[in-house]
Amino acid sequence: MENIITIKNLKKSFGSLDVLRDVQFSVGKNEVITLIGSSGSGKSTLLRCINLLEVPDSGEILFHEQNILEGSIDVNKHRSAVGMVFQSFNLFSNMTVLNNCMIGQLKVLGRDKESSQKKAMDFLTKVGMDKFAHSYPDQLSGGQKQRVAIARALCMDPEVLLFDEPTSALDPEMVGDVLDVMKTLANEGLTMIVVTHEMGFARDVSTRVVFMDKGVIVEEGPPSQIFTNPQQPRTKEFLSRYLG
Amino acid sequence: MNLLLSAAASDNLLLQAVNIFIKYKSLFWYGVKITLLISLTGTVIGLLVGLVVGGLRAMEIEPRDPAPVKLFKKLWAVLSTIYVEFFRGTPMIVQAVFMYYGLKPMLHWEPIPAAIFIISINTGSYMAEIIRAGIQSVDKGQIEAARSIGMTSIQTMRYVVMPQAIKNSFPSIGNEFVVNIKDSSVLNAISVTELYFQSNSIAGSIFKFKETFLVTCFIYLILTFTTTRILYYIEKRLRMPRSSFPASQTVNEVNHL
Numbered sequence: 001m002e003n004i005i006t007i008k009n010l011k012k013s014f015g016s017l018d019v020l021r022d023v024q025f026s027v028g029k030n031e032v033i034t035l036i037g038s039s040g041s042g043k044s045t046l047l048r049c050i051n052l053l054e055v056p057d058s059g060e061i062l063f064h065e066q067n068i069l070e071g072s073i074d075v076n077k078h079r080s081a082v083g084m085v086f087q088s089f090n091l092f093s094n095m096t097v098l099n100n101c102m103i104g105q106l107k108v109l110g111r112d113k114e115s116s117q118k119k120a121m122d123f124l125t126k127v128g129m130d131k132f133a134h135s136y137p138d139q140l141s142g143g144q145k146q147r148v149a150i151a152r153a154l155c156m157d158p159e160v161l162l163f164d165e166p167t168s169a170l171d172p173e174m175v176g177d178v179l180d181v182m183k184t185l186a187n188e189g190l191t192m193i194v195v196t197h198e199m200g201f202a203r204d205v206s207t208r209v210v211f212m213d214k215g216v217i218v219e220e221g222p223p224s225q226i227f228t229n230p231q232q233p234r235t236k237e238f239l240s241r242y243l244g
Numbered sequence: 245m246n247l248l249l250s251a252a253a254s255d256n257l258l259l260q261a262v263n264i265f266i267k268y269k270s271l272f273w274y275g276v277k278i279t280l281l282i283s284l285t286g287t288v289i290g291l292l293v294g295l296v297v298g299g300l301r302a303m304e305i306e307p308r309d310p311a312p313v314k315l316f317k318k319l320w321a322v323l324s325t326i327y328v329e330f331f332r333g334t335p336m337i338v339q340a341v342f343m344y345y346g347l348k349p350m351l352h353w354e355p356i357p358a359a360i361f362i363i364s365i366n367t368g369s370y371m372a373e374i375i376r377a378g379i380q381s382v383d384k385g386q387i388e389a390a391r392s393i394g395m396t397s398i399q400t401m402r403y404v405v406m407p408q409a410i411k412n413s414f415p416s417i418g419n420e421f422v423v424n425i426k427d428s429s430v431l432n433a434i435s436v437t438e439l440y441f442q443s444n445s446i447a448g449s450i451f452k453f454k455e456t457f458l459v460t461c462f463i464y465l466i467l468t469f470t471t472t473r474i475l476y477y478i479e480k481r482l483r484m485p486r487s488s489f490p491a492s493q494t495v496n497e498v499n500h501l
Binding site for chain 1: 307308383385386388389390391392393394395396399403404407408411
């Protein structure tokens with residue numbers, strides 16, 4: 001299996017706080033990886049390092065064998081290939097839903113207006129938000145915003161899509177809608193890395209579960225192994241709180 | 245008795261003011277036109293100056309910036325601070341006299357272009373700070389989202405941050421226009437024939453300062469009051485949930501759940 005992302009010896013600290021301490025990790029094509037762990041374990045920071053919203057202190061992040069931490073890398077080009085969905089949606093509030101999905105295609109990828117609009121409408125239809133194409137983000141509910149945010153990311157045709165706790169800011173009723181969209185994407189073979197507290201999603205959808213604690217990966221493996229037969233005491237402790 | 249007298253006097257004052265207004269209305273009108281011309285163009289150019297100065301000021305130095313970009317940003321921070329502090333820290337009347345006479349040997353300018361220049365550059369310093377504050381009020385997540393789809397920092401500024409910053413700071417931007425309508429009166433110091441200068445000429449020629457400047461007061465009040473009403477209207481429009489659909493849309497209806 002071809003690795004899209006390989007991470008070696010990644011370290012990151014904020015001041016005196018070591019958030020990532022020597023992380024090794026790789027992502028293959030079509031994999032759906034869930035990163036689980038308690039708050040402050042470093043999983044969001046790891047995700048943000050992958051599209052360089054955070055710059056690691058040391059280590060390597062190889063994207064198709066190319067170290068993206070080298071100075072010669074076109075950061076913006078890299079980011080357009082690695083989509084990101086945020087906990088707080090972050091839809092551009094000055095633009096309609098449709099324009100949210102078109103701006104990156106027009107300005108970053110240099111696509112023409114017609115094909116951008118077509119692609120945007122296709123993905124909005126896919127996430128069930130095509131009826132809201134001309135609404136502004138303020139007029140949408142949280143779940144609707146997050147589905148638009150997913151469509152916006154998909155419009156860039158990313159090779160990997162990163163999800164940073166995509167359902168944590170949602171009302172329980174809306175979580176299902178967003179998770180359904182993510183399940184569909186996973187089934188279609190999109191490579192995804194998902195930071196989440198939704199253990200059901202991790203167990204049922206992901207191909208690999210990665211458990212992080214205190215800035216290191218404690219244990220990783222297929223969901224069947226992690227959820228039914230965890231090896232590390234720290235993993236057992238964490239999961240017992242979720243699964244009872 | 246006293247009361248009657250003063251009532252008669254005030255009657256008289258109003259009556260005389262009305263008479264002065266009727267008699268000299270073309271001179272007042274000329275002053276109004278100049279006042280509106282210099283304050284409106286000055287505010288618009290000042291806003292453009294503020295967008296550039298404040299916009300660049302708000303762009304933080306990133307660790308991955310190439311060395312020349314870093315140097316430019318540092319230099320810009322220093323120069324813009326000097327600019328903002330100087331023009332906010334000295335009275336416009338002093339700036340006007342100093343720059344008008346100081347630059348006259350080189351530019352050979354007339355009072356009106358000089359007035360527009362001075363109001364623009366003075367307003368620019370305030371606008372720069374207004375825009376900077378507006379930019380800082382934009383949610384950081386908006387910037388991260390723009391960067392995460394690969395937009396450059398300039399694109400992020402132009403398409404995402406600036407439109408929101410301008411909307412957020414619209415009340416302060418409009419307020420600068422109102423201030424300029426009033427404060428452009430100090431430009432009589434360099435013989436700009438705006439409303440105050442005209443009033444002073446009229447009053448001086450008929451020796452009726454009180455009556456003439458009562459008229460002037462009313463005119464300024466009408467100008468500023470009308471302007472604030474218009475600004476409130478625009479502000480309300482900006483705040484409204486927008487629901488206008490372009491003609492070329494693919495769906496006809498927004499279905500609110």
